Amino acid sequence: MPQIIIADDHPMVRGALTLAVEAAFDQPEILECAHLGAVMQLLESIGAADLLLLDLRMPGVDGFEGLVRVRSQFPATPVVVISALEDPRLVREALALGAMGFIPKSTPRAEIVAALSLVAGGGTYRPDDLVMAAPPPDPKGQATDDDFLQRVLTLTPQQRRVLQLLGTGKLNKEIAYDLDIAETTVKAHVSSILHKLRVYSRTQAVVMAGRLHLDSFADVAEG
Amino acid sequence: MPQIIIADDHPMVRGALTLAVEAAFDQPEILECAHLGAVMQLLESIGAADLLLLDLRMPGVDGFEGLVRVRSQFPATPVVVISALEDPRLVREALALGAMGFIPKSTPRAEIVAALSLVAGGGTYRPDDLVMAAPPPDPKGQATDDDFLQRVLTLTPQQRRVLQLLGTGKLNKEIAYDLDIAETTVKAHVSSILHKLRVYSRTQAVVMAGRLHLDSFADVAEG
DNA sequence: GTGCCAATTGTACTTTGGTACAAGGGTGGT
DNA sequence: ACCACCCTTGTACCAAAGTACAATTGGCAC
Numbered sequence: 001m002p003q004i005i006i007a008d009d010h011p012m013v014r015g016a017l018t019l020a021v022e023a024a025f026d027q028p029e030i031l032e033c034a035h036l037g038a039v040m041q042l043l044e045s046i047g048a049a050d051l052l053l054l055d056l057r058m059p060g061v062d063g064f065e066g067l068v069r070v071r072s073q074f075p076a077t078p079v080v081v082i083s084a085l086e087d088p089r090l091v092r093e094a095l096a097l098g099a100m101g102f103i104p105k106s107t108p109r110a111e112i113v114a115a116l117s118l119v120a121g122g123g124t125y126r127p128d129d130l131v132m133a134a135p136p137p138d139p140k141g142q143a144t145d146d147d148f149l150q151r152v153l154t155l156t157p158q159q160r161r162v163l164q165l166l167g168t169g170k171l172n173k174e175i176a177y178d179l180d181i182a183e184t185t186v187k188a189h190v191s192s193i194l195h196k197l198r199v200y201s202r203t204q205a206v207v208m209a210g211r212l213h214l215d216s217f218a219d220v221a222e223g
Numbered sequence: 224m225p226q227i228i229i230a231d232d233h234p235m236v237r238g239a240l241t242l243a244v245e246a247a248f249d250q251p252e253i254l255e256c257a258h259l260g261a262v263m264q265l266l267e268s269i270g271a272a273d274l275l276l277l278d279l280r281m282p283g284v285d286g287f288e289g290l291v292r293v294r295s296q297f298p299a300t301p302v303v304v305i306s307a308l309e310d311p312r313l314v315r316e317a318l319a320l321g322a323m324g325f326i327p328k329s330t331p332r333a334e335i336v337a338a339l340s341l342v343a344g345g346g347t348y349r350p351d352d353l354v355m356a357a358p359p360p361d362p363k364g365q366a367t368d369d370d371f372l373q374r375v376l377t378l379t380p381q382q383r384r385v386l387q388l389l390g391t392g393k394l395n396k397e398i399a400y401d402l403d404i405a406e407t408t409v410k411a412h413v414s415s416i417l418h419k420l421r422v423y424s425r426t427q428a429v430v431m432a433g434r435l436h437l438d439s440f441a442d443v444a445e446g
Numbered sequence: 447g448t449g450c451c452a453a454t455t456g457t458a459c460t461t462t463g464g465t466a467c468a469a470g471g472g473t474g475g476t
Numbered sequence: 477a478c479c480a481c482c483c484t485t486g487t488a489c490c491a492a493a494g495t496a497c498a499a500t501t502g503g504c505a506c
Contacts, residue, residue: 158482171423188484203426379452394493404453410494411454424493425493
C-alpha cells in the first residue's frame with residue numbers, strides 16, 4: 001500500500017490531487033499536509049514516503065526552500081512539485097534541485113494521473129510545451145545563472161543529491177554517511193560535479209547553486 | 224579632494240544627498256550613478272573612492288547584492304547604505320556585511336551630515352532608535368538566523384571582508400591576494416571566523432551567511 | 447606607561463578536499 | 477553480445493583547509 005503525501009495549503013487543491021492519486025495508484029494511503037512543518041514531521045515518523053506532492057508556496061516557506069529541505073533530509077522520497085506558476089525556469093530549476101516532476105495546477109486531471117504514474121515508475125515528468133520552450137534570452141548578466149542551471153541539469157540524480165548535501169555545508173564524510181556510500185565515492189561525485197559545473201572548489205559550487213534558488217524565484221515572484 | 228560616489232536611481236534623492244555631502248566634506252568631488260553597473264565601472268576606473276553612498280534598491284540589484292559585490296571587489300571603499308526601509312534587521316545586516324553606516328531616507332539632513340562626517344572619520348553610523356530596538360523575537364526557526372547574525376556582528380572589520388570573499392567561493396590564496404596579506408593571515412582569520420560563527424568549515428560559513436542576505440530581505444520586501 | 451585588541455606573520459602539523467587511474471557490477475539500449 | 481552510462485570502491489598522491497602556538501606591530505583606552 002503506497003504512502004502518498006499531498007502537501008498544499010489549499011484544501012480544494014488537495015482534494016483534486018487526491019482524486020488524481022487514487023486514479024494513478026492502487027489503494028494508496030493518502031496523507032495530507034497543509035504546511036511544510038507537517039510534511040517534515042510526517043516524514044520523520046514514517047521514514048520515507050513513496051511519493052510527495054509538494055506545493056511551492058506554502059505557509060512556512062516560499063520558493064524552493066521546502067523542496068531543498070525535503071530532498072536533503074529525505075533523499076529517498078521522490079518529490080513532485082505542484083505549482084500555480086508555469087515559468088520554464090521554475091520547471092528546470094525544480095528538476096535541477098532533485099524534483100522528479102513538475103505539475104502546474106492548470107494541468108488536466110488525465111495528464112496529472114499519467115504524470116504520477118510516470119514518476120511512480122521511476123521517470124520524471126514535466127509539461128512538454130514548457131520544457132521545449134527555449135530559455136528566455138536575458139540580455140543582462142542573468143545569462144550566466146542560466147548557463148549554470150543548464151550545467152546543473154547535466155548532473156546525474158545521485159550527483160544532485162550530493163550537491164544538495166554539499167549545499168548544507170556537510171563534509172564528504174557526512175555526505176557519505178547520509179547517502180550510505182563510501183567517502184571515496186562521494187569524492188568521485190564531487191569531483192565530477194566540479195568539472196560539470198566548471199568550478200574548482202565545493203564552496204564555489206555551493207555559492208553558484210545557492211544563487212539559483214532564491215534569485216530566480218524572486219524574479220518570478222515579483223513579475 | 225575627496226571622491227564621493229552617490230548611487231541612487233532617483234535623481235531627487237541624489238540631489239538631497241549631494242547637499243549633505245557638500246556640507247560634510249571639504250570640496251568633495253561628487254560622482255553620481257543611477258545603477259550598480261555604473262558604480263562598479265566607476266570604481267574600476269578610479270580604483271577606490273573615499274566614500275560610497277549606496278541605495279539598496281537600484282536597477283540591476285535588489286537587496287544586499289550590490290553591497291556585497293562592492294565590498295568584495297573594492298574592500299578599501301567605505302560604503303554607507305541608503306534605504307527607504309528602516310527595519311532594524313536590515314540595519315544590523317548591512318553593518319554585518321561591511322557597511323560603515325546605514326542612513327534611512329527619512330533622516331533629517333543635519334543628521335545625515337553628521338553621519339557622513341562620522342563615517343569619514345572612520346566611525347560607523349546607524350540610527351539610534353533602530354539599533355537599540357530589541358530584535359523582533361520570532362517564535363519560529365527564524366531565531367537561528369538571528370543568532371547567526373548576532374555572531375556575524377562579533378566579527379572584526381577585516382574578518383567581515385574575509386567572510387565576504389569567502390562567500391564568493393574564493394580560495395585562501397585568492398583572498399590573500401585580494402586583501403594584499405599573507406595566506407597565513409587569511410587562515411588565521413578564517414579560523415577565527417569559523418569559531419565565532421560556530422561552524423566547522425568554510426562552506427558552512429558561506430551557506431549560513433548566504434541565508435542571511437536574501438532571506439531576511441525577502442521578508443521585508445513582502446511585508 | 448600599561449593593558450587590551452586587531453592585525454599581521456611564521457612554523458609545524460593534522461585533516462579535508464580534490465585529482466588521476468583503474469576496475470567491478472548494474473541497467474538499458476542496439 | 478556489446479556498448480554506454482551510472483554507481484560504486486580502491487589506491488595513491490597532491491593541494492587546500494584548518495589548528496595550535498608563538499611572536500611582532502600599532503592603535504586606543506584607562
